[in-house]
Amino acid sequence: MLKTPNKPYTNTLAVMNKMTFYQKEINRIKGICYSNDRQIQTVIGMRNYIENNFDKELNLDLLSHIRFTSKFHLLRLFKKYYGQTPRQYLIDKRITKSKIYLRMGMSVSETCYSVGFESPSSFSTLFKKKIGKTPTDFQKEQFSQSQSKVNS
Amino acid sequence: MKIKVLSIPVQDQEKALKFYTETLGFIKKVDVPLSEENRWLTVVNKEEQDGTEILLEPSPKHFEPAKTYQKALFDAGIPYTQFNVENVQQEYGRLNNLGVEFSVSPTEMGTVKIAVFNDTCGNKIQIVEML
Numbered sequence: 001m002l003k004t005p006n007k008p009y010t011n012t013l014a015v016m017n018k019m020t021f022y023q024k025e026i027n028r029i030k031g032i033c034y035s036n037d038r039q040i041q042t043v044i045g046m047r048n049y050i051e052n053n054f055d056k057e058l059n060l061d062l063l064s065h066i067r068f069t070s071k072f073h074l075l076r077l078f079k080k081y082y083g084q085t086p087r088q089y090l091i092d093k094r095i096t097k098s099k100i101y102l103r104m105g106m107s108v109s110e111t112c113y114s115v116g117f118e119s120p121s122s123f124s125t126l127f128k129k130k131i132g133k134t135p136t137d138f139q140k141e142q143f144s145q146s147q148s149k150v151n152s
Numbered sequence: 153m154k155i156k157v158l159s160i161p162v163q164d165q166e167k168a169l170k171f172y173t174e175t176l177g178f179i180k181k182v183d184v185p186l187s188e189e190n191r192w193l194t195v196v197n198k199e200e201q202d203g204t205e206i207l208l209e210p211s212p213k214h215f216e217p218a219k220t221y222q223k224a225l226f227d228a229g230i231p232y233t234q235f236n237v238e239n240v241q242q243e244y245g246r247l248n249n250l251g252v253e254f255s256v257s258p259t260e261m262g263t264v265k266i267a268v269f270n271d272t273c274g275n276k277i278q279i280v281e282m283l
Contacts, residue, residue: 020229022268022276023256034262044263044283081263145202 042067043081046074050086054093055116058086095130098123102139111135157194159207160232161222162273165193168208171272175250176235181205190214212274222274229255231268231278240265240281 019027034040046063060071067074078086094115101111112123112135127135162168172178178195182205185191194205211218225232237243240258244267248254255276256268265281 020227020255022229022231026256026259026261026266030261040262047263047282 039077040081042069042074043077046078046086047082047089050090050093054090054097055114057116058090060086091126092130095127098127098135099131099138102135103142105139105143108135108139155204157205157207158233159209159211160271160273160275161211161218162208162271162275163210163212163222164273165189165191165208165210168271168273169193169195172206172208175247175252178206208273226274226276229268229276232271232275234266234278234280237279237281240267240279243267243279 045067049063050058060074064071064074075085078084078089082089084092094117097115098111101114102108106114108124109120112118112120117123117126124134124136127138131138133141160168169180172195173180177198179198179201180193181196181201182194183191184193190210193208195208196205197203212222213219222232244254244258247269253270254267255270256266256278258265258267260283263283265283266278268276268278271277
């Protein structure tokens, strides 16, 4: 006897018809952009590495050694999937962290070294460029805000 | 120019305020009464109160094309906007327990995980976790 594949097939069709336009699009785009599982695992691994080692110098040689690929290939892959270079991603991560440290009351130079930057003056310049005020002003503002909250 | 306020159209501002604060966990920032029962009503993230505000605007109630557009997006399951979360699965569980209805359960899509829920004010909203 032949097995009838009818039942599961109609079930699949029924599920497909019940799907919204958006759900169908998710599946379609997944198939087009995210079918290379090995590449995805590689870049996710890279991002995790940066997340956990943001305070250290970005070592692409080490990463490419672990992943058995050239570092230029890694760079390209990261940019392809995350839309930013690993360096840009790392800098944003460090700035986000430094805001947390400054809010906690850590000094500017201590913050600078804790997030992995090497020179407080270039940290201040970069911070101002990204956030619109210097770390010192940022910290003052945070402090006065929390003071006014306490007083109100 | 600065990105200070972004808006989400809602059918009922009071109901929206309740959902966006009590269920989603945002807090009310600005509430200015305008004509009739309309308000300039914004919410912000609790930990980032100086961050971008979300304006809960009553456009679908007053402007027919806004209502039509909102409904078309909703029926197609397309999220009006999205919020980032630390952990989609966890947030999905939390919101599910609060009775929030999901049209897309946690789904991995390459380098992100997403889920989509109904905000009860006429929109689908997506939550995203970067993997």
